[in-house]
């Protein structure tokens with residue numbers, strides 16, 4: 308199949324359903340001489356951390372190419388563009404505004420609004436200013452309060468240019484990958500760090516939401532969480548899968564809706580417990596205007612005597628990054644969250660696939676990615692049919708970019724980037740996505 312199709316009566320065929328594309332500042336911008344250093348600059352400069360030893364110095368050079376990139380976004384016919392703000396670009400070390408950095412984003416936001424493309428702004432997509440990491444980063448409770456100041460600065464500067472603010476993108480990745488297993492910046496390793504960092508990130512979210520409610524009450528304000536649904540290898544492994552689910556997934560959503568961490572907190576040794584102050588859960592559990600959900604794959608677990616759970620290697624089929632393609636778990640995830648929590652409107656803020664693209668005669672015929680999108684759009688539609696209140700879907704990503712520890716080796720874009728020339732070439736998946744969106748708009 309060379310196109311994306313949904314049932315004619317699907318909510319996802321309505322003009323009110325929001326389709327978008329997503330990126331993040333460090334992954335596309337470059338332009339590093341105009342901003343402070345962030346933890347990913349430092350991590351990239353550490354030998355052995357990035358698969359191709361690359362960094363974000365140039366990336367997709369979006370900092371200089373932003374106008375053409377917005378033309379590209381417009382050409383895809385999308386309703387919305389999800390971007391993130393680089394904290395170290397807009398705020399100086401003494402907490403004053405970096406006017407040049409703010410002016411960059413204001414130009415981008417104005418250009419999007421002029422084209423009727425809704426800006427969905429993520430305030431923190433992992434690029435913590437290095438000077439804050441030097442004071443402990445997310446292990447330091449004070450960082451949550453610095454985040455609050457940063458949100459205040461941004462919201463004042465952007466005025467009414469933004470359609471939606473997300474406080475954080477995927478706090479699981481910041482906390483677990485960055486502070487527990489160390490495969491992401493800042494590269495700290497230790498079970499005693501992960502949940503402490505997670506708590507301060509969630510606190511930052513709550514404090515940020517309070518600022519958003521005050522300074523920006525008319526935007527859709529919320530958070531973006533990622534989920535990897537956990538399945539048991541056999542029925543006997545159910546407890547292991549549930550434990551993993553609590554540890555990796557529920558840990559980040561339950562405090563927001565239930566003002567508590569999952570019960571497994573009682574099984575963690577004192578050294579791994581977060582330091583929870585009185586009133587913290589009241590701050591964290593701010594009402595949300597929307598919940599952003601990022602989904603890529605599932606994971607399978609078996610019981611392991613020593614480690615409580617053990618993750619199995621992902622079975623085929625997998626994407627180029629080695630993640631299993633298992634679309635029905637996307638429907639399972641959405642219906643399960645809907646059953647567990649009183650969800651606000653949901654936006655699928657990321658979904659997509661890294662594939663080994665080849666450029667032939669100036670074209671990328673990425674049928675594998677197209678098939679991934681087809682199956683996952685249908686999975687979202689199934690969840691809607693079962694009552695989940697989903698308002699939008701964003702493809703990850705607008706274009707190939709810096710894929711964190713994988714460098715530029717893995718391509719998630721629906722637009723191909725030739726990093727030598729910085730040319731952008733819309734892949735067949737991108738053309739199909741455009742056709743799905745625009746055919747919907749053209750409906751009588």
Ligand code: IFM
Pocket residue numbers: 331334477601657703710711719
């Ligand atoms: O590229 C990332 C993105 O920054 C956050 N979510 C997952 C994507 C793919 O790994």
